[in-house]
Amino acid sequence: xxxxxxxxxxxxxxxxxxxxxxxxxxxxxxxxxxxxxxxxxxxxxxxxxxxxxxxxxxxxxxxxxxxxxxxxxxxxxxxxxxxxxxxxxxxxxxxxxxxxxxxxxxxxxxxxxxxxxxxxxxxxxxxxxxxxxxxxxxxxxxxxxxxxxxxxxxxxxxxxxxxxxxxxxxxxxxxxxxxxxxxxxxxxxxxxxxxxxxxxxxxxxxxxxxxxxxxxxxxxxxxxxxxxxx
Numbered sequence: 001x002x003x004x005x006x007x008x009x010x011x012x013x014x015x016x017x018x019x020x021x022x023x024x025x026x027x028x029x030x031x032x033x034x035x036x037x038x039x040x041x042x043x044x045x046x047x048x049x050x051x052x053x054x055x056x057x058x059x060x061x062x063x064x065x066x067x068x069x070x071x072x073x074x075x076x077x078x079x080x081x082x083x084x085x086x087x088x089x090x091x092x093x094x095x096x097x098x099x100x101x102x103x104x105x106x107x108x109x110x111x112x113x114x115x116x117x118x119x120x121x122x123x124x125x126x127x128x129x130x131x132x133x134x135x136x137x138x139x140x141x142x143x144x145x146x147x148x149x150x151x152x153x154x155x156x157x158x159x160x161x162x163x164x165x166x167x168x169x170x171x172x173x174x175x176x177x178x179x180x181x182x183x184x185x186x187x188x189x190x191x192x193x194x195x196x197x198x199x200x201x202x203x204x205x206x207x208x209x210x211x212x213x214x215x216x217x218x219x220x221x222x223x224x225x226x227x228x229x230x
Contacts, residue, residue: 003120003129004162008155010137011107015152018144025145033146038199041106045192048110052186057220061187065213066206075208082150091149099150101208103143104157105195107136109188111181117162118176121169129162180221187217 025033052058069075082097093099107113112135116128144151176184191213194205 001120001163001166003116003126003133004159004166006126007107007129007133007136007162008159010133011103011140011155011158012152014137014140015103015144015149018141018146018151019149021141021145022148030146033142035200037142037146038196041196041199042193044106045189045194045196048185048189049193050186051111051182051189054183054221054225057183057217057224058187058190061213061217061220062190062210065216066210068212068216069209070206072212073209074211075206078208085153085156086150089153093148093150095148096150096153099143099147100154100157101150102147102195102199103140103151103154104161105192105207106139106143107154107158108161109185109192111185113162114165114176114181114184117165118169121166121171123170176218179225180218183221183225184214184217187213 078101079097082100085100086093086096110132112128112132116126116132120126120129140151191207191210194207194210197203198205198207
C-alpha cells in the first residue's frame, strides 16, 4: 500500500502547511474563500456526475442507499466519531468534524481512488495514486487553511477506504470494468454536489447517509451491466 501511504503523507504535509497560512488569513476573507471552495466542489461533482450513463440505476441506488444510511444513522455515528476524536486530541476547532468529512469526501470519491487502488492491489506501479497524492497534497493546503485541523485527520477514513480497496483488489485479483468505474464515479459526483450545496449553506444535505448508494450502485451494475463487458 505504498501509494496510499504516500497519499496520507502528502495530505498531512499539505494540511500542515495550510494550518500555518490559516493563522495569517483575516477573518473577513474566510467567508469568500469558503464560498470559492463550495463553488469548486459543485463543479467537481457535476463533472464527475456527467460520466454516468445508467440514470435509472443511479436514482434507485441513491434512494436505497439513503434509506440504508438513514436507518443505520451513518452521519450521526460518523459525526460522533469526529467529536470524540476532536476531544481526544484536545482540539477546540469548531470546524473539526466538517473539515474531516469534507476532505474525506473530496479525496476519496473520484475515479483515481478506485482505479489507482485496484492497480496497486494487483501488483502494478502505483502511478495513479502517486499522481493523486500530489493533487491531494496541494488541495489539502487550501482545505486546511479554511476548514482547519480536521482535514489532516481525514487520512484516517482515507487509509481505511483506499487501503481496503487495495487489499480487495489483491485478494480478488481483478479490475473493475471501466463502465462500472464511470457509474461509480457518477454517483460519487452526485454526492459531492450535495456536499457543495451544504458547504454553500444552500441546503443541509445528509450526504454521509447516502454513502451506501455507492455499494448499491456497484452491486446493481454487476447485475445489470455484466453483458456489456463480457
